[in-house]
Amino acid sequence: MILLKALLLYLLAFGQGISGEAILTEIAARLIKTPITQGDFHQQKHLKVLHKPLISTGTFTYDQNKGVIWKTLTPVASLLLVNESKLLTGQGEQALPAAFGKVFKAMLGGDLAALSDGFTITGTDRKTSWQLELTPKDEMLKRIISTMLLSGDSELRNLEIREAGGNITRTAFDNITHPTQLTDEQQADFERLSP
Amino acid sequence: MLVICILGVQALSKDWLETGFLALLPTGEQQPEIAKATRQHNELSNRKVIWLAGAATSQDAINHAQKLKQQLEQSRLFSKVVLEFTQQRYIEQYRQLFPYRYQLLDAQTQAILAANPGRLIEQNLEILNSPVGQMQAADLERDPALLFSRYFSAQNPIKLNLEQGIVVLSDRHRFWALLLTDLQDERLQLDKLETLSGLADSATEQVKAAGGELLVSGMPLFTAHGAESAKQEISTVGIGSSLGIIVLLWATFRSVRPLVLSSLAIGSGLFAALVICVLFFGKIHILTLVFGASLIGVADDYAQHFLCDSFGERDWNPRKGLKFILPGLTLGLISNLLSYAGLGFSPFPGLQEVALFSAMGLLVAWLTVVLLFPLLLTGFAFNHQPGILKLTTYWEQHWPLWLNKNQRWLGLMLTVFIASGLWKLAPQDDVRLLQSPPPELIRTADKIRSLFPLTPDNQFFLVSGKDQSDWHQNEQTLLKRLEILKQQKTLTAYQGLSSYWPDVNQQQQNYRLLKDKLYDSGLLERYMMELGFDKSAVTAEYKQFAGSENNTLTLAGWLATADETKQQLWLGCDSGRCQSTVALIGINDVNALTALQDLPGVIWVDQVESVSSLFARYRIRASGLLAIAFCLASVGLGFKFGWRNGATIMSVPVVALAVSLAMLGWFDQLFSLFNLFALLLVLGIGVDYGLFFFMAGDRRASTSLGVTLSALTTLLAFGLLAISSTEIVHAFGFTVTCGIVTALLCAPLIGLKDIQSSNTMERR
Numbered sequence: 001m002i003l004l005k006a007l008l009l010y011l012l013a014f015g016q017g018i019s020g021e022a023i024l025t026e027i028a029a030r031l032i033k034t035p036i037t038q039g040d041f042h043q044q045k046h047l048k049v050l051h052k053p054l055i056s057t058g059t060f061t062y063d064q065n066k067g068v069i070w071k072t073l074t075p076v077a078s079l080l081l082v083n084e085s086k087l088l089t090g091q092g093e094q095a096l097p098a099a100f101g102k103v104f105k106a107m108l109g110g111d112l113a114a115l116s117d118g119f120t121i122t123g124t125d126r127k128t129s130w131q132l133e134l135t136p137k138d139e140m141l142k143r144i145i146s147t148m149l150l151s152g153d154s155e156l157r158n159l160e161i162r163e164a165g166g167n168i169t170r171t172a173f174d175n176i177t178h179p180t181q182l183t184d185e186q187q188a189d190f191e192r193l194s195p
Numbered sequence: 196m197l198v199i200c201i202l203g204v205q206a207l208s209k210d211w212l213e214t215g216f217l218a219l220l221p222t223g224e225q226q227p228e229i230a231k232a233t234r235q236h237n238e239l240s241n242r243k244v245i246w247l248a249g250a251a252t253s254q255d256a257i258n259h260a261q262k263l264k265q266q267l268e269q270s271r272l273f274s275k276v277v278l279e280f281t282q283q284r285y286i287e288q289y290r291q292l293f294p295y296r297y298q299l300l301d302a303q304t305q306a307i308l309a310a311n312p313g314r315l316i317e318q319n320l321e322i323l324n325s326p327v328g329q330m331q332a333a334d335l336e337r338d339p340a341l342l343f344s345r346y347f348s349a350q351n352p353i354k355l356n357l358e359q360g361i362v363v364l365s366d367r368h369r370f371w372a373l374l375l376t377d378l379q380d381e382r383l384q385l386d387k388l389e390t391l392s393g394l395a396d397s398a399t400e401q402v403k404a405a406g407g408e409l410l411v412s413g414m415p416l417f418t419a420h421g422a423e424s425a426k427q428e429i430s431t432v433g434i435g436s437s438l439g440i441i442v443l444l445w446a447t448f449r450s451v452r453p454l455v456l457s458s459l460a461i462g463s464g465l466f467a468a469l470v471i472c473v474l475f476f477g478k479i480h481i482l483t484l485v486f487g488a489s490l491i492g493v494a495d496d497y498a499q500h501f502l503c504d505s506f507g508e509r510d511w512n513p514r515k516g517l518k519f520i521l522p523g524l525t526l527g528l529i530s531n532l533l534s535y536a537g538l539g540f541s542p543f544p545g546l547q548e549v550a551l552f553s554a555m556g557l558l559v560a561w562l563t564v565v566l567l568f569p570l571l572l573t574g575f576a577f578n579h580q581p582g583i584l585k586l587t588t589y590w591e592q593h594w595p596l597w598l599n600k601n602q603r604w605l606g607l608m609l610t611v612f613i614a615s616g617l618w619k620l621a622p623q624d625d626v627r628l629l630q631s632p633p634p635e636l637i638r639t640a641d642k643i644r645s646l647f648p649l650t651p652d653n654q655f656f657l658v659s660g661k662d663q664s665d666w667h668q669n670e671q672t673l674l675k676r677l678e679i680l681k682q683q684k685t686l687t688a689y690q691g692l693s694s695y696w697p698d699v700n701q702q703q704q705n706y707r708l709l710k711d712k713l714y715d716s717g718l719l720e721r722y723m724m725e726l727g728f729d730k731s732a733v734t735a736e737y738k739q740f741a742g743s744e745n746n747t748l749t750l751a752g753w754l755a756t757a758d759e760t761k762q763q764l765w766l767g768c769d770s771g772r773c774q775s776t777v778a779l780i781g782i783n784d785v786n787a788l789t790a791l792q793d794l795p796g797v798i799w800v801d802q803v804e805s806v807s808s809l810f811a812r813y814r815i816r817a818s819g820l821l822a823i824a825f826c827l828a829s830v831g832l833g834f835k836f837g838w839r840n841g842a843t844i845m846s847v848p849v850v851a852l853a854v855s856l857a858m859l860g861w862f863d864q865l866f867s868l869f870n871l872f873a874l875l876l877v878l879g880i881g882v883d884y885g886l887f888f889f890m891a892g893d894r895r896a897s898t899s900l901g902v903t904l905s906a907l908t909t910l911l912a913f914g915l916l917a918i919s920s921t922e923i924v925h926a927f928g929f930t931v932t933c934g935i936v937t938a939l940l941c942a943p944l945i946g947l948k949d950i951q952s953s954n955t956m957e958r959r
Contacts, residue, residue: 043324043326045323045324047335048336049335049336049728049732050335050726050727050728051727051728051729052727053727054323054324054726054727056324070326072321072324072325075320075324076317076320076321076324078321078324078325080325080326080327085365087327089321089325089327090318090321090322090325091318091322094327169326171326
């Protein structure tokens, strides 16, 4: 479920032509679409038990075919790699619910029915920016995520995930670029995902 | 006969047919604790059937699986059909074990704490900040150092993806929804097995028609397939030899009475055999019936000899006939019983059944012929000269003469043939030959194993110690070695209780480790404060820790929370010994694992290997048995007829045995324990034929008719066994067939000198 959030984030961020709902079509048209996207992130996690947020920063790389590299630099360096069938973290390979693969594919393949199947979507599209609110339809997912807020311009700039338990994660994206080629280091990281 | 009928009705009204493959294997040979461990190890897998419904999307796969689940539940075959894996069990287990979190540490956490507790804090920060870390940190409030979270996730090392509570696996092309079922009963009745394979087939078709794919595997399906092919073989052999006998008898006697009487002899023999076997063993294995069906051809011999004798004399009557033929029949019976007794001395329940079944069948058929035939054949006489008699008479007169004339080069060829055949003979003792599942079944099983690598292999370790702590220490030593092998990819995974349940000493050590490295050092306090816990939360955590010092989780307490695959690893403590098994998954190199049996208290158990080596041992022992039977028969015959004559009669089985073996070598056939048992039969039958000809005197014509008829029916029966798809049944049939053909060809040479003189006398 948590991974779903992560995936949605990247998929929406570099959305591959979202249609179905009018608002999705409009917003999708504004987003820059390239095979590779990279940038910096700044993430704040507000956990109920802690009186201050957990703040982490780092870089991310999205490759249409290869998946996502989420590289945390502070407070502790760590690496998370994910594609359609595999999820690797510092703790080794983790379970990857097939649903994520489904959403992943829906996004990449432009099968938008699948996305609006899973979420109720509302949003606003203004001149300079846009905002979307996604509410899960699935009861199981609802128990974990209450809403997801996405906003941006030609890129996704902010993502807010509100958990049913009250925890909130806010992530901001900066310095977004669209290189045509992966660096050697990025190549090597993706290499670890291949079976 | 009445008694048998009554007993029969009683015995057969119960569940009397055995189909499981394991029932054929000996149990008495093994040490009792290994046998017990093996039983417990197999218990779950013997009932488990795994279903994987595949489709292009996970939702479709789930839909297929849900439909399948309904179907399976309606079949009433299963005690358990699991599709949705509820979190309830985990929640429950979490709740029960949580109070012991300061005593329960997984091996990795222990190592990190001992070497570098700061690393543990770093790992926690990594998890907490990770976009996917929420699951692991879900209980941060009560488990601030994530210790219990680590222990809990180490309990389930292979992570499965759940979607709507259903395990969904994936490969490059498809998503697969997993459905696990347990059959109600480990010892399966034939009709249930048929229902199961029918269900598997129809479900596969249905899912296919709906655009998906279904993979089904499990031990019961292999058993079902074995039972299915055995049933087919029983009917092939049964119907084939019955038809053959009817045709032969009709052609020979052209009368209903011999037919009816032969059927009576065979029928009462088989029925009595079945009833006595069921009474004696409780159940009879389906493979016994396959061999049993071939008995039709042997049990028929006595009736045929009796009937054929009627052609031997003009004023024949049943009583006179019996008087003449009784010694031959009786000796024949004794030699046959002797050879079946040989089978009975093997440790294999399957072969013991075959032996008792055959011996009883023959005895009762013999009794029927000897006691009832004289009565029932009263006033019966043939008034025709059957064509087949002319044929066999011609054959009997000319074949031996031709053989005699050409004996030089024939003898040379035979010697060369036998010697080179024996040269090529190579024994094979693999237990897997007992079952010959079709390749699709094996392919599916492999495919499922690659998708769902959680099924334990056949091999396992048995670990013991004189008490719980000794056992724990021994198992821990083994598991440490296994961990190294796992990292070297020698195996995919292993499961041992001691990696989940630390013994009392270890629990105290774990607590002290946490106290020294994390709590008393102030590391935990600093970490909690930096994360942003309230001061009161830190105090509460330290208080919790201090209050838990004397908590101890007993093994029984831990087992009560575990699932059944883990529970079955524990074998219990008795008479100063505690034992467990360590299950192994995805073994790549058996040799690396067998090397570990030198560790204290560790025994390597390889069921396939141990039964195969048992086969090899018994192959050698059965060779001895064959030699003893041979000597007994020789001595018996020598005693009765003189040594020279005894040797003459024995030459028939000797040549038959040699040719059988040579044929096995030439045709590259399986040569195992089971061929030797077949050779025992060849010995018995060979002695019979030699004996009949030896005692024929002036009735050689009727004797050769009798022998030919009985050989033809026996050939039909065993020849049909030779087409079996089960390797050992095939090997058995092939060996006996070769032996009988040879015996039939050699037997007329016996007493040849007598006929030459008597023929000349007749002609004068």
